[in-house]
Amino acid sequence: MMAENPAAGTANGIDEGTNPAGEKGQGGACAEGGGLPSEIARKFQEHENVVRSLVNETRGELLSSMSKEVHRQFHVNQTALAQEMQRQLELVHQHFVTEMHRQFVLLDQRLEDRFTFSSQTPPxxxxxxxxxxxxxxxxxxxxxxxxxxxxxxxxxGGYILADRLADSGGEALSLGVADEVSWDVEMAEAGYLIHQYDHTVDGPPSEHVSIRFAKTKIVAVPESGGATIAEALAAVSVDATDLILKMDIEGDEWQVLEGIDDVSLSRFSQIVCEFHEFRQIGDDAWFQTARAALEKLSRSFDVVHVHANNYGALTALGNVPFPDLLEVTFVNRDRFETEEGTEYFPTSLDRPNRGDRPDIFLGTFRFPS
Known part of the structure; x- marks a missing residue:
């Protein structure tokens, strides 16, 4: 066995663990730590730093690239969104213009139908x-x-009458009822027996013990399936204390009134009638019939109330403003006294037939003769 030599590890007076400059060499590192030599650790650290730098640089480039891609996609999407919004706005605008045009056409038609102040042909x-x-x-x-x-x-459906109704025993002919019988029901409640005639409906919309209904057309001259006013009067009691005629038969009133005999006409104390189709004033046959009907009425009846039905038009007839539908109340001169009046129409008793439109102003409804 070898004994420890105090001089061992030196040669020529130089320590093996130290280089001539006095720095520790590898041998010294191994002798001191027993781990990786310091040079290797340093190199490892350098490599690690390089790797970290590369990783950070790569990560930065990746993040930058991703950011640019996100920005590009956002820009692309934003452009596409703007283009889609523009397209939708154009569609909305096109629809709006089309709809407005359609509404103006409909408005034109309604104005022409309801408030015509000029003729298709010169007056x-x-x-x-x-x-x-x-x-x-x-x-x-x-x-x-x-x-x-x-x-x-x-x-x-409401009409104006002279305020002289029979307390009992009164009767009325209601010619043309359709689906509105408020006048008939109120008169029945007042004690009148109502005789309804209408060939366009199967029965009255409201039943009442004092209402009699016939699905029969009122005609000017006797014909199969129809009845003249004289024939309808056969159902009325000869002892009736009062007799009123209400007529709304959609244009047939002219022929019916022209054809009624004077005896039948004289039985009525009041007549309330809606007159139609004044636009046909240029038609010779229509005018002759209308003239004959009104002349017959004027011989024994006076007009005491007029009201324009605003479901019809206010029409310029020969440059004279005149309603196409006119509700008129007549009283028998043998039963009522009248005098010249200056009343303005519509009155406080009147209501527009069509509630969503104003009534038609008629003034005194007096024209030069």
Missing amino acids: TADEQARILELAAHFAPKRLRGLGKVRIGADHD
Whole structure:
């Protein structure tokens, strides 16, 4: 066995663990730590730093690339969104323009249908003379010592009568009822027996013990399936204390009134009638029939109330403004006294037939003759 030599590990007076400059060499590192030599650790650290730097650089480039891609996609999506919004706005605009055009066309049609102040053909002096002649028969007079009353609905279906109804025993012919019978029901409640005639419906929309219904057309001359006013009067009691005629038969009133005999006509104390189709003033046959009907009425009846039905138009007939639908109340001169009046129409008793439109102003409804 070898004993420890104090001089061992040196040669030529130089320590093996130290280089001539006095720095520790590898041998010294191994002798001191027993781990990786310091040079290897340093190199490892350098490599680690390089790797970290590369990783960070790569990560930065990746993040930058991703950011650029996200920005590009956002820009692309934003552009696409803007283009889609523009396309939708164009579609909305196109739809709006189309719809507005359609609404203006409909408005034009409604104005033409309801409030026509010009004819399709130029007005003539003959048309003006004709409408003024007919209008003269509608000049309203005032009831002497007597007021008027509204019977029926607040809008379409209500009519004005002289306020002299029988307490009992009265009867009425109601010609043309359709689906609105408020006048009939109120008169029945007042004690009148109502005789209804209408071939366009199967029965009255409202039943009442004092209402009799016939699915029969009112005609001017006797014919199969129809009845004249004279024939309808056969159902009325000869002892009736009062007899009133209400008529709304959609244009047939002209022929029916022209054809009624004077005896039948004289039985009525009051007549309330809706007159139609004044636009046909230029038609010779229509005008002759209308003239004959009004002349017959004027011989024994006075007009005491007029009201324009605003479901119809206010039409310029021969440049004379005139309603196409006119509700008129007549009283029998043998039963009522009248005098010249200056009443303005519509009155406080009147209501627009069509509630969503204003009533048609008629003034005094007096025209030069």
